[in-house]
Amino acid sequence: MKAKNNKAGLLFQQPLKPLVNPDHSLVQLSEVVNWSRFEEKFGSLYSPDSGRPAKPIRLMVGLQYLKYTFNLSDEAIVAGWVENPYWQYFCGERYFQHEPPIDPTSMTKWRNKVKSDGLEELLEETIKAGLKLKVIKKNDFNKLVADTTVQQKNITYPTDAKLCHKLRIKLVDLAKASKLQLRQSYERVGKRAYVMQGRYRRARQFKRAKKEVKKLRNYLRRITKEVERNIAGNEQLRIIFDTLLQAAKKLLAQTKKSKNKLYSIHEPHVCCIGKGKSHKKYEFGNKVGIVTTAKNNFIVGALGFEGNPYDGHTLRANLKQTMNLIGREKLGDVYVDGGYKKHGCEDIGNVEIVEKGWRKKKRSIKRWIKRRSRIEPTIGHLKEDNRLGRNFLKGVEGDKMNALGSAFGYNMRKLLKKFTFAYIFMLKIIEFYRNLAMKSKLKTRLA
Secondary structure, three states, X not given: OOOOOOOOOOOOOOXXXXXXXXXXXXXXXXXXXXXXXXHHHHHHHOOXXXXXXXXXXXXXXXXXXXXXXXXXXXXXXXXXXXXXXXXXXXXXXXXXXXXXXXXXXXXXXXXXXXXXXXXXHHHHHHHHHHHHOOOOOHHHHHEEEEEEEEEEXXXXXXXXXXXXXXXXXXXXXXXXXXXXXXXXXXXXXXXXXXXXXXXXXXXXXXXXXXXXXXXXXXXXXXXXXXHHHHOOOOHHHHHHHHHHHHHHHHHHHOOOXXXXXXXXXXXXXXXXXXXXXXXXXXXXXXXXXXEEEOOOOOEEEEEEEOOOOOHHHHHHHHHXXXXXXXXXXXXXXXXXXXXXXXXXXXXXXXXXXXXXXXXXXOHHHHHHHHHHHHHHHHHHHHHHHOOOOEEOOOHHHHHHHHHHHHHHHHHHHHHHHHHHHHHHHHHHHHHHHHHHHHHHHHHHHHO
């Protein structure tokens, strides 16, 4: 059910407006953001007359903005909201609240309701707010920079022994919950084999460790076959066990040189991506494409891709998203690195690939080619400050939502800096004239 507008205040509640500083960056930014567009966009997702009244859409949108701006979890952002009057004001509250507005799980449910298409609206609004505040100009969209990075999933480092051991435990637990009779669960010997293979590897006794891993694979194979025999002819149980059985078959069949391996049981779509980093040879997650303005590094596109596609094959989808967000039918110059060869985006914009021989080009082109590398620190900030470094959201849709969230969180930090610097500058001017007035008073007294 849609949220109800309760404009009537309570007698003994503390109004927020006298508590907050009107020059604070969050207070000023809340006046710039067009909150009504979210009511129009997401209002159709709520039932008009049935069910419990929902929380205000502005509250849910504001919490998502704050989460990715300040790099906090759902639990931390809800707990901090109670203590911070500026966060409450930003989310549309008129009176100071002493209780959490929602349960932290409601943020997950709301994200799953609006999907990645809804979070694109939040990113688009940060771009429009940037134009209003003159943080960016429309001419900045003529020169763009695109690049890809890896968004790591929240999984442990995968090993055959760990995956076989965990998958066997999950199959046995599900069999017990479904009241299937298993001849043996391998609980004691499976745990011993898993512990011993780790000890043997630590002692660099790899032949013995290999034998223990082989035992773990055999235990998983026996459990898989027995479960298949027990559920034969029972369609309901087959549906319940299907996901785990498919994962077990894939894990038992894969070898060292297999493609599309299973790296996680709860996130089976995760891929192994090698970006040539000396400190991190392999990363487990998905690829994310980022598009920024070349002049001031304002993010105008962020798209999560399933798996590990070739960079050149991601560019078209990435640029089309950017065209929708900035409202253009064709883009200007887009500067990319050598990994985008054979991109096939000539009809969208002029894609300039930075490769050997770029120093021989015209000075006007070289100036912008040098700016291509400015996207690298932007990606670094996204990972360190805006939750792109590790993705805690589930599934392929979670990969897309987290990429978009980190993008609008980064833009929000840029918008807040606009007000912060202006406020500091204003204070310094006031302090200068105050000191000047005090000096003049002192001179008149001495005279």
